[in-house]
Structures are given as C-alpha cells and as structure tokens.
Amino acid sequence: MAKQGLYYDEPIIFEKSIPGRKAYSLPQNDCPAQDLSSLAPYRRKEAAGLPEISELEVVRHFTRISTKNFSVDAGFYPLGSCTMKYNPRLNEAVAKLDGFNGIHPYQPISTMQGSLELMFELAKDLAEITGMDEVTLQPAAGAHGELCGIKLIQAFHEKNGDTKRKKVIIPDSGHGTNPATAAVAGFEVYQIKSTPEGFVDLEELKNACDDTVAAIMLTNPNTLGMFEKDIVEIAKMVHDVGGLLYYDGANTNAIMGYVRPGDMGFDVVHLNLHKTFATPHGGGGPGAGPVGVKAFLKPFLPKPLICYNEKTASYYLEYDCPDSLGRMKTFCGNFAVLVRAYAYIRALGGKGLKNASELAVLNANYMKSCISEFLNAPQAGTCMHEFIVNPANLKDQGVHTSDIAKRIIDFGYHPPTIYFPLIVEEAMMFEPTETESKETMDDFIRVLAAIVDECRTNPEIVKTAPHNAPIDRIDDVKACRELNIRWEKTE
Amino acid sequence: MAKQGLYYDEPIIFEKSIPGRKAYSLPQNDCPAQDLSSLAPYRRKEAAGLPEISELEVVRHFTRISTKNFSVDAGFYPLGSCTMKYNPRLNEAVAKLDGFNGIHPYQPISTMQGSLELMFELAKDLAEITGMDEVTLQPAAGAHGELCGIKLIQAFHEKNGDTKRKKVIIPDSGHGTNPATAAVAGFEVYQIKSTPEGFVDLEELKNACDDTVAAIMLTNPNTLGMFEKDIVEIAKMVHDVGGLLYYDGANTNAIMGYVRPGDMGFDVVHLNLHKTFATPHGGGGPGAGPVGVKAFLKPFLPKPLICYNEKTASYYLEYDCPDSLGRMKTFCGNFAVLVRAYAYIRALGGKGLKNASELAVLNANYMKSCISEFLNAPQAGTCMHEFIVNPANLKDQGVHTSDIAKRIIDFGYHPPTIYFPLIVEEAMMFEPTETESKETMDDFIRVLAAIVDECRTNPEIVKTAPHNAPIDRIDDVKACRELNIRWEKTE
C-alpha cells in the first residue's frame, strides 16, 4: 500500500533568505508624512532577522514541508485518546464564511449577533449532551478546560469558606494534564492506584476520601478505554465527603446519547471539541475545551457569559459576575473551533451523535477482537471507543512498543498512542473512531499481524524502522542533549 | 534535493466501492409526493455505476493521488511554451469571493453588474496590452481563441465576398493548434518552411502570397523563442495581397509593455490568460483565450458583446450583432479564469507587466547562457522568454531528449517541453518565467550539467530514468496498443 516516491530536502527557510527579496505587499502610506521623532529613542537598531523570500518560494516551502506530515486525510490515524476522526469539509467551509470573519471583539454587540447566537446555541447543545446546566466556551483546549473546571471547584469551596479542601484525587491512570492542572491550580495531587483491571480502586478511594477532598478528576470511559462501572458509587463516596466530581471529557466520543456525565454524578465536565466534535487538530491546536457545570456552579464561571435578553430578543456579553473565577483567557474562546463544532452538531443532530458513539465503540471492539489474537490485551472483555494492547507476548524478541509503532509507519498508517496510560506496561492505545471503514481497519490489522510476524522472523527490520518515511528513526536523545531549538545565522 | 519517501498505491476509486456507503448528503424532499408515472417509461433500469464511498474515503483518495502530481507549487516547472509562472494566491482568493459565485447566466443584467464590469475592464486592459481595438473574452483556451480569430478573418472575407481566400499560411515552426485550427475552420493549410535559424523565410512567404491567402498565423517571439525581426516586412507582404495577420499569443509573456501585436501589424490576436496572466493551469485547463481585433473586425466578434451604456451607467450584453461569426461557446467565457487575470493585472499595473516580461526574458537568456555551455543551442544569440537546446553533442552516447527529461524528474524538477517545435531535432524548450529565482535556476542548471555528465559516465541511469518518481518509466506504447481508457467491473 505505501511505497517510495519523490520528497524534497527542504532547507530551513532562513537559509533561503536573499537580501532584497520580498513576498509582502502593503498599501502605500497615502497620508502626509508625519514627524515621528518622538519615537526615535525607541526605534529598533537592527531589523528583526526574518527571512527575505519571494512569494512563490514561501508557498513552495510550506507546500513541500507539508508533504512530510502524516494526517487524517492521508490515512488511518488510530491515535488513542485523541479521537482522530474525519474533519468534515463542511466545517472548514463554514469557518471561512465572510460573516464570521473580520469581527473585532470590542465592536458593538449589535454587530455580532450571529456569532453570539452561534455560541449561545452551541453551549446549550453541549449542556444537553453532557447533562450539565451551563457551559462556558472560553477554554482553549482540554487542559485549559480542566484548569477552568478545577478553578470553578476551587471558587465554590472558597465561597463556602471551605478552605481546608486542598486535595484533588486522581487515579494513576489519569492523563498527565489532570495532576498538572490540579497542581497549577494550587491543589495537592492525591494519586490513587487503579485496580489490576485499570478501574478506580474503591478501597483506595475510600482511604482518600475525607474533608480535605476538593475534587476527584476522572475520565470515563477511563484511559484504558473501559467504562468505570462503579461510577455511581464513586460519585456517592466523593460527594458524601463534600468533594466534587470533575469529568475529563477527552473520551466523550464513546458515550454521546448513551450516558451523560451529569447523570453519572459529575459536577464539572470539559469537552475536547477537537476530539469528539470533529474539529481539526491543526498539528496541535487550536482546540477548544468548553466546560459544563451543574447549576450551583454557574456563579463561578469565567467572564464574560453569553446571555440572551428575551425582551430585546438579542444576545449580549455579561461581565458583571461578582463570584466569577475570573478569566481563563482574553475574549471568549477559540471561535473558529466553536463554529466547526456547531456545524458538526447541526449536521449530525441528536441521533447522529448517538450513532457516532455507537459506531466508535463498535469499531474499537472489532479491532480489539482482531488484534488481541496476536497481541496481548491486558483488559479483557468489551471496551468502549478505544483499547489497549501490548507486546507482552513478544518479550523474547526484545521488540518494544516503540519499534512496532515505528514499523507501522512503513505501511502508511499512523501508530497508536504509545506508553500511555502509564499503568500499562508498553501500552499501545488504539482508537479507530467511527469514521473509519471496516476495510481500512482490516488492512491495518493485517499489517499489524504481519509486523508481529516480523518481530519473530526478522526483528531487526522492526527495531530499525521506519524505512519508508521521509526520515529515518529520529534521535531524540541528541535533541535534548544538544539543544538546538532555533536557527541561528552562525550555524 | 529530492529524495524518497512515503507514497500510496491508491486503487482506482471504483475498486473501493462498497454497496451502501455514502458520502452525499441532500436536502429531504419536503414537498407532498407527486405522481411521476408519466416518467415511468423513461426511467433508468439500472442506476449509473458510480462508486459508493464514504466522505472520508473520497477526501483521502483525491488527497493521496494528488501527491503524485508535480506542480508549480512543488517546484520549478520550465515547460516551454506553457509559461508555468507562479499562480498568485490573491487570484485564488478573489475567484472564490461570494459575490462572483452563484450567478445564473440568465439572471437579470442588473444583478450581475459587478461581473460585467470586471469583464468590460479586463477586455479594455487586454486591448491596451495587445494594441488592439476590441477584445472578446468568450474563447475557453488558446486553441479556441485561434478558432475564433480565424473565423473572424473568415467572416470578414466572406462579408467582402472574397470567397477565393482559402489559404492560411503557417510556418512549420507553428504550434500544432495553428494548422489544426485553420483546418477545422475550413481553410487549406499552406505550410512554409522556416529558415535554418528558425525564422519565417521571406522567400517562401513571397511564394505563398497571392490572392487566395486568407491569413498568416504567426507566433512572435516564435516557438523557438526568437523574435521575428522581419515582422514589419512580413506584415506588409501579407497585407499587400489582402491577407490578414493572426497572432498566436502563447508567447506574450516575452513582450508586454515592449511591443504590441497590434503595432506589429497583426489584425487578430489571442492571448492565453493561463500563461501570460498567471491563471493556474489546472492540470489542463480551464484556461481562457480572449481574442483581440482591430476595429474593422469588430462587427464579426462572437455574441454577446459586453457593452457599457453611458446613459444608464450600466453594463449590458449585446446580442444583436448581424455580422457576428456566431458563438464559440455558451455564455461568455470561463469567468473564473477571467477574474484571476483581472486581479493579476490590477496587482501588477502597467509597469509591473513590463517588468514581468523584462525578467522573463532576462531569466531565459541567463539560463540559455549557462546551459549552452554543455548542451547544444541551435539558435545563437539573444532569445526572448524561452529557448531551445538539444543533446546533439551527446549523440554518441545514444541518449535522447526524452531520457534527459525523465532523468530531470529524479532531481525534483519538471522537464522542459520536448520534441517541440518539430523543426528542431530532439528539441528541449525551456521557459523559466520571471517568477523563478536565480538560485532555483542555478540549482537546475547544476542538475542538468550533472545529468549531461552522467550521459557520458553512466548513460544507463539516464536511459532508465526516472528512479525517484512515484512510478517508473511509463509504457505508452502499451497504452495505445491495449487501449484501456475506463475502468470496468469485470477487470
């Protein structure tokens, strides 16, 4: 399926700079010349060393380097926990609509009613999907949503004078952003060990539960792709000691229309619109991490709130929120991401969203059934939208998960997420998503089986992979040791 | 510079079809069901065998196969006679402006004033650039423009009752579309031999000139990239016997702002907007081949004319043209191409257009100077925007122009036009265009010199090239012999 062809060794663009070249084109200054002597003391002595390139060369450079990227549009990208589903072209088109572009955040509210209505409606839909009462769209990504959510909980406890609540419980299966977020928000992280099956250990949880608990942060389905079947009990235990439940919504693609975090007992939830709601990942953002809360937390939401005035039948931004946690960022969120998510929800409708989750889970279980025939699947039984395997059965060959991952590349596929969650040794986490076809999965499974065969018959080829990629295996140790994180002229 | 990387063997899309898959999405029928029994006898027995594919797979398929194309954005494309200059992104943006899209050709004139104004202004600018009095934008490409132009000349002679004029003179250096056009228009083609230097042989021309001459079709600079210095005399000779002069404007990129066909004595000219005016070539069109004429030919232009009414200060389409040659196609031309050309002219302005030609000619002469050091340049001296070399100096090695062309591919460049014009043996025609930088040309020259070296040291590698492309050398003989021009299920 994948084979060799023509690529370019494209130099760093600074190396292509030729003094006097230009790609820019700016309107002339048609105003009478002004005396800018007041600026003289502040003027730059030396112009910024940006490269000087012709327009064609700019286009060529980025076009060429782009071809060295793997992407969803190029092929199957079963990167677990990232929900690399198809990014509908409809969404790209609506994000570029004239009427959504060229809007200053401070222009009069009357001139941005369309964008406000969109955000208002989107928040409403997300509240319905998550079973929450209110949603803020401000956070720019999942981790940002987590911080917003944890700070909401913090503001709530503080408002109640409940200042001893310094502890946030996080299972050891949790994503790195969970403990990092709790720490950034000023909490102590209380990590609890998972059961051998990867679930929350109720015993451990019980030990952790006391009146210093501010919250527990959970992903459900968890990062092993399994549904925390004890969730009702967990919620009760935490609530009983006065703690709140935070839902890391990275895995929402498994449950839409089936079960809602709000109904499971969560008080706060963030969503990753760039996962569940099909907005493109952009090579690492921008995403959006809207946060939903139960009604009692509404007063603490970040400013401004997007509100609707029934009387004037118009939308407005509410800044007067005395108990608000403050602000997570300037303005109201990554609007371009919100537009896409809105379009996605409109296209699918309630039923379509449920279908999406249904087939995401079906695809994952299908792949798990097939792959566990030749790789070790530590979690037995039904998974949700993703699952974990590892090469425990290949230990004798000295082949690691990273080797298999790199070898997958040679066949034109993206590797799974590897070495996460940390609690599974040599984890490979596959998330096919619902937009991939059975043939694609079948071919991928065939490839993976063949690689597993290779591990036995020709492990060298696996350990030295990739052989078919734009570059050979990367030396990341050197990258850290001999730090070179910017181009310099002298180089 | 070029090297190997990952490609996909992408099957023909019909082979990926799975019954029941769908990528389409159409509004429901919200009208009461109608009785369509009147249509029953005409209904299709079997649905058209289009493939059934998911939306993601459609996107992936075309994304993947696209990567097997070479393009201007990927690299230097010195394809002579085709003016593969940079296609400015500005032009793409304006072509997609909302206001230019969603306009039915028959909607009221009052609702298409913007598009009409654009066409009117564009025609005016093209008239100025070519030194003609009137321009029609109807023809869809160069050859279509030629046909339009030759039919204008035909209409003129017929109007004059000059029915004996059956002969169109064309130098043997002319592009294939010239004789083909004359023939399609019902003329006899009278081919004249060029001088050894590739110019019009005045002696030959004289012999051809008589009262049966309808026209002469010329390219100037000619297809060898040389300026016909005797053009004034040529014009006089043809005009003296009552013939008209047709200018094949494919090479206009050499002369903008320097010399105009109208001033050289031409009566009719076509332009290739997809060459000189930077509109993209689209993998083979759509282009545009506007035709300019001297005032006396205006009555014969194809319908409709785009006119301006001073009184109402509005544009309109004039259909009432009794002497018109008729129509070259439906409606008014390839509008999307016209918009781009208009933007290009606005961006460059008169001076910029002249600069473009100046540097196109400079680049060509520079490359010619360099390349003629190691390949044979049959035309000595200064060229215009393109030039010809051949491997006459490599005859002993048994290497052909096509071999060198294929070997160029291995280094990430597009080969020149080869085996055209027919009058130069083993011709390689290079047209760098003005938008390429000196470094690019220098690297290309270095590569070409290295290939010429290879022809002596390792001719096999040249004769079996390409080695670095998505496919190896094509078998075009088999393609003709075992004709397979569509996919079939049984295959």
Add this chain to the structure above:
Amino acid sequence: MNYLPATDQDIKEMLEKIGVSSTEELFKHVPSEVRLKRPLNIHAGLSEYEVLRKMTTLSKKNKTTSELVSFLGAGAYQHYQPLLVGQLISRSEFFTAYTPYQAEISQGTLQAIYEYQTCVCEIFGMDVANASVYDGSVALAEAINMATDKKHEVILTTALNPEYTKVVETYCHGYGVKVNIAKHKNGLSPVEVYEPLMSKNVGAIVVQYPNFFGNIDDIKALADFAHANGALLIVATSDVAAMGLLEAPGKLGADIVAAEGMSFVGPLQLSGPSLGMMATTNKLVRKLPGRIIGKTIDSSGNPAFVLTLQAREQHIRREKASSNICSNQGLNALAACITMVTLGKQGLQVMAERSAQKAHYCYQQLLTIPGIEPVFDAPFFDEFLIKLPKDVSYVNKCLLDEGILGGCCLDRFLGYYPELDNVALYCVTELRTKSEIDNLVNKLGVILRG
C-alpha cells in the same frame, strides 16, 4: 506587487553572465518602429489588500443565489455541490500542474481523469469518454464533426438549446456541414419532425435529453430511425443530474453523447464553470477528439496512467487532427469527477428524484394560479414551460423585487420561438424547498392579480 524574485544583485549577475549591460539590450531584435514608446495605459499596480478590497467591492455589485432564490435553468443548473470538491481541487498539486505530459510525475491528474472518464461512461451508459472539451455546446459541435467525416449534413430541432444551436452553426460552417433545423412538435422531437429532412447525406441527428423545454423524447425510436438511415444518433444533455432518473442514452442506442457537466463542477459564475463531456462507443473511439487517458504499466510492471491515442491530436497530426483542441477543462473535469464519486450510485438517483418531485410539485402549484396555463403536456424532468397572462420580463422584474429569480423568458432568444409568447421556462432542483416554492406561487399569484 509583481511576484518577481530578482534582486538588483541577481540582475547584475545574470546580465554579466549573458554578457549584456542591460535588460534593454535583450530586446534589441524588436524593430524600433514597432516598439511601444510609452508606458502601458494601465492603472498602477496595487497591493494585495487593495486588490482584494477593490474586487470585493466589485463583487458586491452582483446579486447571487445566496440572496436570491432561483428558478432558472435553461442550460445552467443549481444543484447540490459537495463542499469537499472545492477544497480538494484547491490542492495546488492539482491546480498548479498542467496537462500531464510527463506521466511519471502526473499520476494524480491522470488517475483522476481516468476515473472521470469512467464516471462519464457510467452515467451515460457509453463505452468510452474523453478528458473533456470546453463546454456542452462545443462537445456537441465536436460530436457532429465526428459523425460527418463521410457525410455532410446534420439535423437538429428547435427543442435544442438555442445557444448550442448557434455554436453548432458556427463550428459547422468551418466543417462544411449543413445544419438542418427541424421544428419541435408540441415540445418534443419525435421521428416525424426529422423525417422530412433525412437523406443519405445526413451523418447524424441530434436530440437533447431532456430537451431545452425540459421534456423527454423517445431516444430509442430516434436511434432506430437514425441507424435505419445510416446516420448516427447524437444525444445532447445540458443537465447531467438528469441521468439519475432517465435511462442512459447508451442503453437506448445513442452513438455519441455530448453533455454539459457544469452542474457537477461548482457554483454558477455568470459564465461557467463549464465542462464539455463527450462519450461514445468503442467503434468510434479513434474519432473522439481531445485528450484521453489510458491505463498501462510502468517499466516495473506497476499499473500507471498516461495520455494516450495522441496520434489523433493536433500536436502530432496538425491539420489532420480530429480537432484543434489542446488545453481542455481539466480542473473542472476533476471537480465533476469528485462530485460524481461523492454522489455515488445512490446520491445521483436521490438528486434526480427529488428534483423531479419538487419540479412537479411546483408545476402543479403554478397551474393553480388563475391565468397561468400549461404549454405542453409532455413528460418532463425538472424543467417545464408555463404561459403567463402578462409579459414575462415584467413578471420577472416583480419577482426579483421579492428576491426570486423567475423562470427564463423565452423572448431572450430574439424571435427564435415566435410560437412561445409570454412563456417562461422554470427549473426546480432538489435544492428548492417547499417554502421557497410556495412563496414563488404566492408572489406570482399576487403579481398576476395586481
């Protein structure tokens, strides 16, 4: 802005290498008496932002179907266009490449056009197709040329799109082919209208399917008639979407299909985006004009695509070529290919079915308006004629004030249809909604009463 990379230093070095002292010297062969001695009279160049502003302003002088609800067809149709099409053809690998002369680095375009050819064959039920010509009318002219190398007459009818007729006449003048135009009969072109003009000089008869009035002829009967008289049947189609419902012309005996593929290319732009589709039988393949992509192998035996049968074309055959066409409508063919693939087997049917349903609903509703009369009673697809009690142009003007583009006024063809006075040609595709149709009916009722 001018997109020129050359710096002063570059220019200096290049001039040195060439051995001239200025670029001016490079133009020395241009006789001074014809040199342009003044600057071009063209406005000074603008920056990118200024051009964009200027052209945005210009574009806003238009009114588009994003604000107007259109019932116009008559050769240009507003069907659903998948948004992925515009985005995929904007990949510079496609749009900044040229004709795939070098097959080894053009497999993207080549494979896509091979797939396009297959789609065209499939929708028309024909054996083979070419890579496109300029538009539907030129496709028809080229088709007639294919059919008249031995014989020198062709028969059309007035039920053929008048613009196509004009183009055919223009081309046939050069071909030396006599164009006979039969009168339609009640909006159809049955055998009997061709019969009086039939002779052994006739190389082909042409029928539009559905015809210009939206009506559907008996193609099989025409094919039999043509063949019985030693002529070919050329079927012209101006809305390819109809092939989702109507029997494929190839199945009914058509020898050549000439179609306008615009419906599958992109939004209408006053003129274009046109696409001439041509398909024919295996027997006639070597007469087919224009580019054709073939499947073959490379030197390693892998499947690959290439331009084929080039011996028919002008760059080799010159004045003996089957046509003078060189560049075609490549990117539009690609767009149509992607549209057809996106629609797929089901989608094309659904599109056609819903168009027909909605058009018939609209027709029935319009006929309820007092004063509006049917014109023909032939079966139609998604276009139909109605006769109005008032001047169509006047009515359309009133409709425009309501944001509606009324049906095409046949008067625009300047006396070509004297029998069809005050007649409008309405088109209703799958994109029209019930409320848009009801609103039309409503407004039209008011206008006609007023």
Add this chain to the structure above:
Amino acid sequence: MNYLPATDQDIKEMLEKIGVSSTEELFKHVPSEVRLKRPLNIHAGLSEYEVLRKMTTLSKKNKTTSELVSFLGAGAYQHYQPLLVGQLISRSEFFTAYTPYQAEISQGTLQAIYEYQTCVCEIFGMDVANASVYDGSVALAEAINMATDKKHEVILTTALNPEYTKVVETYCHGYGVKVNIAKHKNGLSPVEVYEPLMSKNVGAIVVQYPNFFGNIDDIKALADFAHANGALLIVATSDVAAMGLLEAPGKLGADIVAAEGMSFVGPLQLSGPSLGMMATTNKLVRKLPGRIIGKTIDSSGNPAFVLTLQAREQHIRREKASSNICSNQGLNALAACITMVTLGKQGLQVMAERSAQKAHYCYQQLLTIPGIEPVFDAPFFDEFLIKLPKDVSYVNKCLLDEGILGGCCLDRFLGYYPELDNVALYCVTELRTKSEIDNLVNKLGVILRG
C-alpha cells in the same frame, strides 16, 4: 449526515467477530440507572447544504470589517494578512494532523514550528521560544509562573491590558503568587510606579510594550531596575507588528517576552484566532512551558526535527510539570510563521512604519476637532487615547451608523479607569487609508458639533 462508513453488512460482520448480537450489548457496562433513556434533545441532523445555508444566514447577522472601517485595537488588531497564509494552512497535511508525536511522519509541522520559534526569537531579540500557548494573556500568566518558583510576588501596572490582568490574577491565585498592581503615571509605567511595591519577594515586574494605551515605556530602565532587585523583567506585547519599529525587548534586557500573535494569524473572529507567543533567555529555557521543537538528526545522520525537552511536560512530569498545557495553538503558530516569513525583514518594518505614520496623522487630525483633547503626551506607536466632549458610547453609536467602528471606550472595563472618563482608545494600522481617516475626522466633527 453523519460521516459514518459502516454499512449494515459491515456492522453485522463486526458484531459477529466480536461475538455480540447488537451494538447495544457493547454498552452493557454502563449502569442502567445513569443511562440516558430518551433521545438527546438536539435538532435532527441536516444535510450539508442546509447547514451551510443556516450558518450563512447566521453569519449575516454580523457586521464585519469588510463593511465597517475599524479604528479598534486594544488587544486585537487588523493588520495585513497575506492571502497565501489561509490557503497554506488549509492544506490537510497541516490541519488534519495532530501534535507531532511521531517525528518521522511529522517533519512538516515540526520544521514549520522550529521556524516559527526562530521567527519569534528574531522579532523579540530573545534566545529561545516555545511552540505557543493559548493566547497572549495566558503567555503572560505562564511567564509569571516561570519567574516565581522561588519568589511569590509580581508587579503589574494599570497600563497593562485589563483582560490580561484578569487572566493573570486567575492563574496567580492557583500559583500562590501575589499580584501587585501599580498605577500608571501619565499613561506610562516608569520605574517610580513599581518602586513602592518592590521587595525581595517580587519575582518579576511586568510591562506592556507598547502599553495598553499605545504608549512606549523605557524598557531598559525597567530591566535594570528589576535586575537590581533580583527580579526578572517580563515584557508583554499585544500587537507583534510593533516589533517592526520598536527596539527588541531582548536587546533591552527583557528576561521573558509574552505576546499575543493574533495580528499574524488571520482575520479577527470576535474571539481569536489567538496565539500566545513566549520567548526567553537561554538561562530560563528549561522553565519554559509547553511544546518545544528541537533540531536533531535521524539514524542516517540527516537533519530532522523533534519535540524536545519533554521532561518538562505534564505527560511525563505530571503534577511537577512546568505547566498543564497539552494542545496549544499549533495551526495558528503555523499561520503566524508563514505571515512573518512573508513579511520578512523589510515587510515587518514597512508595516510598522506605515501604521505609526497613519496613526500619527489620524491623531493630529482628530486633535483639530474642537472639543477633542489629548490625554497623554507620551510617545505612542499606532494606538492613542483621546478625550471626547461627549459620551464615547454615544459617539461610537453615531459612528457605527456611518459604517465606522470608533475607538474603544474605556468604560467597558467597568470602573477600572475612573480617571479616564469619556476617553477612547483609537488604533490606526497600515490598512487604513487617508480617505478613511479623513472621513472619520469629518464624521466625528459633525457628531461632536451636533
């Protein structure tokens, strides 16, 4: 529409393989008491065309700078954005990829972001930069976090964008850092305003450059002051275009730069497209949060790029990470990189110079209007304050009727600037024309007279 490829047959086969009889069975672990037993209360799905229509209608309820002439800045600026940027970032190789975890198939993103980091370093004169954070305000919060691992106070001034101040306060609450806010003095933040709040607990002082009022502070003096007190100087910039004219903060002693890169990303969209730029010195590189791209080699020794210094990050360090950030603003960073490269050395200067020129022209013209008064007399870049004799909101409403977006009314910050009553913050970039400025002056004159 739902983008689902699975056919009934596929589903059947998959269920069989899994060994369950229905997809419902796959959800058996979900306790039934929490299952959603009704359909989601979300409108039924629409077709692509319908969503496009609906959202087009929605978008038309906005008024954009394509019809309005904007003099708004205050943290979001309308500068020239090369059209190639939007087209290049629309290449699906870029936008449908994720964080470049697998370097071997992510060299496109990796190289681009390495180039982005270099551009950021160059414009600010700093040693190193990261791959972006969410926006300028978060960049500032993160910068303060970098500067306060040993000390627990920071000093801002009221000349810092009030939204940034709010975000900083929100973050610092969690960091356990005390935020001291000094009052600006005549629109500037000289050393003397920080001095009273300085102590050995202060990890950093923050200055905006140019500041929220458009004025330019003496960065060098502040750096010296900070360093003399064992603190770092953090420079915040909300309009990166200013770096085409102003001395690079790195050259003046800044330790960390936190900037909003929105000006270089794309058209303003009510909120976004934001881009938090962070740059610092070599000394502080290991404290820098977020992704960082490094250059290295592959196993064949060829140059290659990779995510580096990952040991700082949350997925490895968890609660000890330098920040919780994971996804950043990747595609926006790419866009900014392309913009910076397109502007190049000259273009950035030209942009800044023309902005300053036009802003000063506008300022002078506005001051000719009776009743309008200057507020500060500090040197400014392309934003400035004016005091109006009427309520700014009222005036702006009148201007809106004329198609003009007047300067930002400082009242919107709810009492944050009690001293600046009836004051508007005007911004004039290189995109404004003389006639637009003259028109503003003209209309404002009329409004104020009226």
